[in-house]
Amino acid sequence: MASVTLKKLNKVFGHTHIIKDVDLQVGDGEFVVFVGPSGCGKSTLLRLIAGLESISAGELCIAGEVVNDLPPRERGVGMVFQSYALYPHMTVYENMAFGLKLAKTARETIEERVMATARILQLEELLHRKPKALSGGQRQRVAMGRAMAREPRILLFDEPLSNLDASLRVQMRNEIARLHHRLGSTMVYVTHDQVEAMTLADKIVVLRDGRIEQVGSPQTLYQQPSTKFVAGFIGSPTMNFMPAELVSSGNDGCKVKAPGLGELALPQDAGGEAPGGALTLGVRPEHLRLAEARGDNAFEIVNVEYLGNEVYVYLEPKAGDTLLIHRSEAPSRWALGQRVALVPDLAHVHLFDAHDRALGVAKRSRAA
Amino acid sequence: MNRYQLIKLAKRVGLYALIAVVVVYAVFPFYYAVITSLKPSSELFRVDFWLSSLDFGNYVQIFTQKSFVRAIVNSVVVSLSVVAIALLLGITASYALGRVRFRGRTTVMLTILGVSMFPQVAVLSGLFEVIRTLNLYNNPGGLILSYTIFTLPFTVWVLTTFMRQLPQELEEAAIMDGATPWVTITKVFLPLMWPAMATTGLLAFIAAWNEFLFALTFTLSDDQRTVPVAIALISGGSQHELPWGPIMAASVTVTVPLVVLVMIFQRRIVSGLTAGAVKG
Numbered sequence: 001m002a003s004v005t006l007k008k009l010n011k012v013f014g015h016t017h018i019i020k021d022v023d024l025q026v027g028d029g030e031f032v033v034f035v036g037p038s039g040c041g042k043s044t045l046l047r048l049i050a051g052l053e054s055i056s057a058g059e060l061c062i063a064g065e066v067v068n069d070l071p072p073r074e075r076g077v078g079m080v081f082q083s084y085a086l087y088p089h090m091t092v093y094e095n096m097a098f099g100l101k102l103a104k105t106a107r108e109t110i111e112e113r114v115m116a117t118a119r120i121l122q123l124e125e126l127l128h129r130k131p132k133a134l135s136g137g138q139r140q141r142v143a144m145g146r147a148m149a150r151e152p153r154i155l156l157f158d159e160p161l162s163n164l165d166a167s168l169r170v171q172m173r174n175e176i177a178r179l180h181h182r183l184g185s186t187m188v189y190v191t192h193d194q195v196e197a198m199t200l201a202d203k204i205v206v207l208r209d210g211r212i213e214q215v216g217s218p219q220t221l222y223q224q225p226s227t228k229f230v231a232g233f234i235g236s237p238t239m240n241f242m243p244a245e246l247v248s249s250g251n252d253g254c255k256v257k258a259p260g261l262g263e264l265a266l267p268q269d270a271g272g273e274a275p276g277g278a279l280t281l282g283v284r285p286e287h288l289r290l291a292e293a294r295g296d297n298a299f300e301i302v303n304v305e306y307l308g309n310e311v312y313v314y315l316e317p318k319a320g321d322t323l324l325i326h327r328s329e330a331p332s333r334w335a336l337g338q339r340v341a342l343v344p345d346l347a348h349v350h351l352f353d354a355h356d357r358a359l360g361v362a363k364r365s366r367a368a
Numbered sequence: 369m370n371r372y373q374l375i376k377l378a379k380r381v382g383l384y385a386l387i388a389v390v391v392v393y394a395v396f397p398f399y400y401a402v403i404t405s406l407k408p409s410s411e412l413f414r415v416d417f418w419l420s421s422l423d424f425g426n427y428v429q430i431f432t433q434k435s436f437v438r439a440i441v442n443s444v445v446v447s448l449s450v451v452a453i454a455l456l457l458g459i460t461a462s463y464a465l466g467r468v469r470f471r472g473r474t475t476v477m478l479t480i481l482g483v484s485m486f487p488q489v490a491v492l493s494g495l496f497e498v499i500r501t502l503n504l505y506n507n508p509g510g511l512i513l514s515y516t517i518f519t520l521p522f523t524v525w526v527l528t529t530f531m532r533q534l535p536q537e538l539e540e541a542a543i544m545d546g547a548t549p550w551v552t553i554t555k556v557f558l559p560l561m562w563p564a565m566a567t568t569g570l571l572a573f574i575a576a577w578n579e580f581l582f583a584l585t586f587t588l589s590d591d592q593r594t595v596p597v598a599i600a601l602i603s604g605g606s607q608h609e610l611p612w613g614p615i616m617a618a619s620v621t622v623t624v625p626l627v628v629l630v631m632i633f634q635r636r637i638v639s640g641l642t643a644g645a646v647k648g
Contacts, residue, residue, distance in 0.1 A: 050544065052540050052543065052544075071543075072543055072544050072546070073543075073544070073545070073546030077544070078544065079540075079541070079544045081537045081540065081541060082537070083535060083537050085535060085537035085538045085540065085541040086541075087538070087541070087542075087556055088560065089559040089560060098542075098545050098547075098555075099544075099545035099546055102545055102546045102547055102551060103546055146541070146545070147544070150545070150546075
């Protein structure tokens with residue numbers, strides 16, 4: 001177990017700058033998830049920590065010690081790969097014992113550790129099988145076992161569940177979470193799936209184009225996204241965005257006008273913006289209410305998805321071509337083709353400026 | 369029988385006739401060698417397509433010749449050494465060429481391929497000088513050296529393509545487990561590369577076993593010769609007599625091990641050869 005500190009970390013491949021000045025602190029025993037769209041550098045960042053890629057600039061510390069120039073085996077890290085990368089010619093036991101053997105561990109110690117790891121991961125029955133005789137979930141567990149058997153200080157996961165089918169993915173997600181509770185070891189996990197990130201993480205790191213967009217707990221990221229990108233990335237179905245115009249701002253909030261919604265009084269502080277400035281309104285699907293249409297502030301329902309416990313209602317937007325989504329508990333009284341008015345829950349509306357940065361809540365409004 | 373059935377039948381007959389032609393074309397010379405080797409020398413020049421009697425006299429004659437037995441031993445030593453050296457160098461080279469990113473990698477690969485295209489005669493005199501300088505003339509070592517030069521390009525090329533197909537993550541997993549490149553090659557890659565090794569090893573063996581020109585040029589005395597040269601130098605009682613019987617018996621004797629080897633490894637050869645082209 002150990003903490004990890006990244007200080008102004010950079011990675012350059014030829015002419016492409018992949019990781020740009022990343023600062024991050026991973027606490028001892030924390031479960032940190034790197035999330036972001038493909039090509040955002042999340043896997044590269046993980047590989048920098050693992051030691052599979054060299055660091056171009058900056059400093060990487062594990063347990064307070066600079067490890068920039070240490071090979072992976074001396075960093076005390078274990079890694080689970082996306083394709084599992086099990087040694088196909090070795091049995092499960094040999095796969096897990098390989099690293100220990102290379103470290104010249106005593107035979108009894110190897111056996112003890114492999115058996116202990118196998119017990120935790122419920123692999124005892126499979127120890128003498130080869131990887132090709134295992135199912136996807138079992139291979140996944142062996143890959144974790146191999147990384148754990150050497151008792152690394154940090155466990156790294158590179159999209160470990162993306163090769164599994166949906167139901168198995170949920171099951172393994174649970175197992176990883178429970179494993180973390182039990183071992184209490186520091187884990188760094190890469191995924192492009194925001195559901196995995198939300199459910200597993202103590203701390204989520206949202207990456208975009210090689211930079212950290214926001215770091216925070218799942219709740220923070222969901223409730224107070226600092227940028228429009230984070231707001232759109234976290235949460236499913238995604239947040240609704242609508243163009244808006246600033247009407248006036250005071251020290252207890254602001255007034256904005258959005259097509260189809262009329263004028264809204266919001267608690268955000270828009271002091272830095274000029275009246276008439278273009279803003280973006282963000283409302284999560286569950287914070288939209290539908291009402292009978294009045295006048296011309298009506299949206300047409302273009303699709304209704306019934307999911308059993310809840311219903312997604314899709315609405316034709318006033319601007320752009322991304323459909324607006326309303327989510328409510330089933331059953332829903334709304335039907336295809338109906339025209340409805342949208343009523344956002346003003347306490348949960350997000351407001352973004354022209355640079356897609358979220359505007360904070362005004363001081364007076366917060367006190368009240 | 370209607371027209372379609374007739375055409376179908378004709379196609380079938382045609383197919384089998386073609387197969388028969390190909391088989392006869394390929395097998396007949398060898399078959400005739402076997403027949404000839406089993407005839408007594410008195411019947412040698414009577415054209416016979418079937419064996420009327422078995423006579424192992426020719427085989428007895430060549431195996432009682434000390435120089436022939438010695439030549440077989442030499443051939444085995446030379447060929448096995450070539451295979452061992454070529455595979456060892458081939459595996460390590462293919463790791464470098466297939467796995468390590470460095471400037472000029474493609475150039476090296478193309479040079480290796482280019483070298484293998486030179487005709488043997490072109491390098492014969494140069495190689496002769498090298499072998500004399502290294503004091504390997506009339507020594508199996510000289511043959512091992514020269515055969516390895518001609519075997520390595522193919523070995524390296526095939527093993528490199530095969531090595532490139534092994535997943536990157538497998539190597540990275542080994543690195544995370546603390547493996548050095550040498551451990552990665554021997555403990556992780558080698559066990560997965562047997563089909564490719566069998567293929568290239570066998571082809572290297574065949575090439576070394578059958579080679580004639582270098583073997584003739586770089587050896588002098590009977591006890592250093594390899595089988596192909598020994599066979600060519602089998603002589604009869606007089607200048608005017610070519611002892612076809614013993615020559616055929618010797619040829620059959622040295623071909624049989626190859627046939628057996630190919631039979632054993634044939635599945636692996638196919639998977640090894642196609643592995644380079646399509647998916648392993």
